[in-house]
Amino acid sequence: xxxxxxxxxxxxxxxxxxxxxxxxxxxxxxxxxxxxxxxxxxxxxxxxxxxxxxxxxxxxxxxxxxxxxxxxxxxxxxxxxxxxxxxxxxxxxxxxxxxxxxxxxxxxxxxxxxxxxxxxxxxxxxxxxxxxxxxxxxxxxxxxxxxxxxxxxxxxxxxxxxxxxxxxxxxxxxxxxxxxxxxxxxxxxxxxxxxxxxxxxxxxxxxxxxxxxxxxxxxxxxxxxxxxxxxxxxxxxxxxxxxxxxxxxxxxxxxxxxxxxxxxxxxxxxxxxxxxxxxxxxxxxxxxxxxxxxxxxxxxxxxxxxxxxxxxxxxxxxxxx
Amino acid sequence: xxxxxxxxxxxxxxxxxxxxxxxxxxxxxxxxxxxxxxxxxxxxxxxxxxxxxxxxxxxxxxxxxxxxxxxxxxxxxxxxxxxxxxxxxxxxxxxxxxxxxxxxxxxxxxxxxxxxxxxxxxxxxxxxxxxxxxxxxxxxxxxxxxxxxxxxxxxxxxxxxxxxxxxxxxxxxxxxxxxxxxxxxxxxxxxxxxxxxxxxxxxxxxxxxxxxxxxxxxxxxxxxxxxxxxxxxxxxxxxxxxxxxxxxxxxxxxxxxxxxxxxxxxxxxxxxxxxxxxxxxxxxxxxxxxxxxxxxxxxxxxxxxxxxxxxxx
Numbered sequence: 257x258x259x260x261x262x263x264x265x266x267x268x269x270x271x272x273x274x275x276x277x278x279x280x281x282x283x284x285x286x287x288x289x290x291x292x293x294x295x296x297x298x299x300x301x302x303x304x305x306x307x308x309x310x311x312x313x314x315x316x317x318x319x320x321x322x323x324x325x326x327x328x329x330x331x332x333x334x335x336x337x338x339x340x341x342x343x344x345x346x347x348x349x350x351x352x353x354x355x356x357x358x359x360x361x362x363x364x365x366x367x368x369x370x371x372x373x374x375x376x377x378x379x380x381x382x383x384x385x386x387x388x389x390x391x392x393x394x395x396x397x398x399x400x401x402x403x404x405x406x407x408x409x410x411x412x413x414x415x416x417x418x419x420x421x422x423x424x425x426x427x428x429x430x431x432x433x434x435x436x437x438x439x440x441x442x443x444x445x446x447x448x449x450x451x452x453x454x455x456x457x458x459x460x461x462x463x464x465x466x467x468x469x470x471x472x473x474x475x476x477x478x479x480x481x482x483x484x485x486x487x488x489x490x491x492x493x494x495x496x497x498x499x500x501x502x503x504x505x506x507x508x509x510x511x512x513x514x515x516x517x518x519x520x521x522x523x524x525x526x527x528x529x530x531x532x533x534x535x536x537x538x539x540x541x542x543x544x545x546x547x548x549x550x551x552x553x554x555x556x557x558x559x560x561x562x563x564x565x566x567x568x569x570x571x572x573x574x575x576x577x
Numbered sequence: 578x579x580x581x582x583x584x585x586x587x588x589x590x591x592x593x594x595x596x597x598x599x600x601x602x603x604x605x606x607x608x609x610x611x612x613x614x615x616x617x618x619x620x621x622x623x624x625x626x627x628x629x630x631x632x633x634x635x636x637x638x639x640x641x642x643x644x645x646x647x648x649x650x651x652x653x654x655x656x657x658x659x660x661x662x663x664x665x666x667x668x669x670x671x672x673x674x675x676x677x678x679x680x681x682x683x684x685x686x687x688x689x690x691x692x693x694x695x696x697x698x699x700x701x702x703x704x705x706x707x708x709x710x711x712x713x714x715x716x717x718x719x720x721x722x723x724x725x726x727x728x729x730x731x732x733x734x735x736x737x738x739x740x741x742x743x744x745x746x747x748x749x750x751x752x753x754x755x756x757x758x759x760x761x762x763x764x765x766x767x768x769x770x771x772x773x774x775x776x777x778x779x780x781x782x783x784x785x786x787x788x789x790x791x792x793x794x795x796x797x798x799x800x801x802x803x804x805x806x807x808x809x810x811x812x813x814x815x816x817x818x819x820x821x822x823x824x825x826x827x828x829x830x831x832x833x834x835x836x837x838x839x840x841x842x843x844x845x846x847x848x849x850x851x852x853x854x855x856x857x858x859x860x861x862x863x864x865x866x867x868x869x870x871x872x873x874x875x876x877x878x879x880x881x882x883x884x885x886x887x888x889x890x
Contacts, residue, residue: 303764303765303766303767304764440620440621440791441620441791441792441793441832441835441836442620442828442831442832442835442859444835445835467764467765469765470836470838473838474838507766508765508766510769511765511766511768511769512765512794513772513792513794513795513797513798514794514797515793515794515797515821515833515836515837516797516821517797517798517800517817517818517821518818520797520798521798525769527766527769527770527772527773528766528769528770529770531734531735531736531737531764531766531767532764
């Protein structure tokens with residue numbers, strides 16, 4: 257579906273003044289190569305500031321790419337502008353973390369869901385109502401909710417409304433950005449199930465972003481791990497969780513507490529030291545070397561490329577496990 | 578076991594609203610002994626934080642706490658004169674909050690904020706307090722504490738800020754530490770660091786700890802006992818080992834099933850029943866009795882306690 261090559265997003269224009277001051281632009285995304293296959297769910301994990309949302313927004317052409325090329329089903333979309341770009345937006349949707357912030361409190365649920373239909377002129381008059389009702393039913397909410405206001409709903413119901421809005425213009429691709437993070441744990445299972453059903457029913461492709469590796473494991477076909485604007489490992493889900501090759505992936509997995517007091521207390525584990533470096537001052541070489549137990553002289557000076565180590569398993573590390 | 582440090586019986590918190598009073602916490606009882614870590618797990622709105630805030634009289638405006646008993650040593654926590662309250666806060670019970678950025682004053686250096694706490698609680702001159710502050714920063718794993726003392730909160734990363742608030746909580750040498758979701762705002766690898774730090778600090782003290790979280794799995798490593806709350810009530814409590822090995826309440830089972838990925842979470846959501854068990858709208862075992870009356874907290878098969886009509890008819 258997507259084929260991104262050397263995608264780079266910079267958050268500061270390289271103006272003359274900044275160049276004279278010796279400032280380099282802050283890079284949110286550093287030359288990322290990524291492919292998303294039609295019909296798959298690609299999980300995207302990493303800590304805050306690692307570039308997960310920036311990658312999603314770059315794929316949807318919300319963030320401007322400073323360099324790189326992006327193909328959507330073989331068609332170049334890197335520099336699309338105007339009407340073709342708006343037509344593209346219908347096909348690519350995004351759902352956000354905060355179901356309170358992403359619904360206009362003064363707009364009825366039905367009106368919010370109808371908005372993309374009106375903007376893209378996909379339906380008029382009665383047909384709008386029918387499509388809104390159909391979208392609500394698809395996410396397990398009664399059609400009569402269309403007349404109500406967002407404040408009448410709980411967080412879980414609001415997130416369903418946001419999904420209904422994304423579905424309403426029949427997209428091919430949905431980027432789910434931390435969509436479960438604001439929900440209570442006992443509701444997360446239901447929401448995962450709903451997303452799975454919708455995908456099968458409508459033939460969707462997902463990019464599923466989360467900092468919670470337990471959730472990503474349950475929904476993704478493949479998982480990409482990001483660190484400071486780069487993908488450091490990408491593998492089919494079972495392989496990534498069973499045999500993480502990058503020391504950072506291994507540390508992330510080790511940091512997840514298991515619901516078993518006996519095993520948990522017997523487990524000897526050294527917490528990874530330090531925190532994600534600032535993207536304004538990235539360390540030389542591999543961005544992870546300052547925290548890495550396996551770092552060598554080469555890691556301190558040279559950036560390891562994302563290389564294939566097994567079928568479908570890529571890792572950017574000079575000393576993979 | 579000897580006399581508990583803290584004992585709370587039948588605590589309730591009610592909010593006065595325009596539409597009458599709303600009960601956010603009801604009939605919560607628990608005890609904490611010296612050196613013990615009590616884990617309190619619940620979702621947002623389960624009343625876990627309100628329960629803890631009520632012990633320090635930190636409830637928001639319009640909220641009122643009542644209890645048949647809320648004792649810490651010789652103090653009655655819900656009926657304290659102002660002078661005793663100042664002594665309790667920080668010296669007897671200290672609290673670490675979720676968001677370290679709002680817990681720290683952005684325009685005062687880290688050093689001054691810690692020294693202020695130290696000089697409030699102990700008779701120390703500035704130089705002595707400064708030395709003590711440096712020791713505290715070193716104890717929570719902050720490197721170069723002499724330099725860091727002069728810096729401001731914005732110069733610290735999220736994990737380092739949380740270390741500072743932990744140092745401030747320890748400054749009063751409290752008998753009880755309440756950790757209210759201290760790792761929730763942090764990244765996974767930093768969360769692991771902070772959990773290890775607090776676990777390490779506890780090895781050398783007799784401090785009682787109440788760790789409030791929405792992540793049941795986190796408690797497996799650190800808690801001695803676990804109390805499960807839902808909609809302002811205790812659903813189940815037991816020793817940590819027993820709770821994870823033999824969860825009784827259907828809500829606890831659902832939480833664990835979700836963590837172990839063995840089953841989907843409970844059914845459709847709805848507003849909690851006005852009377853009756855608040856979990857009845859999601860429960861797989863629901864009976865008519867559950868919708869009519871709240872089950873009392875009774876003895877459970879694992880030696881702990883559980884509030885469920887299906888288990889304690």
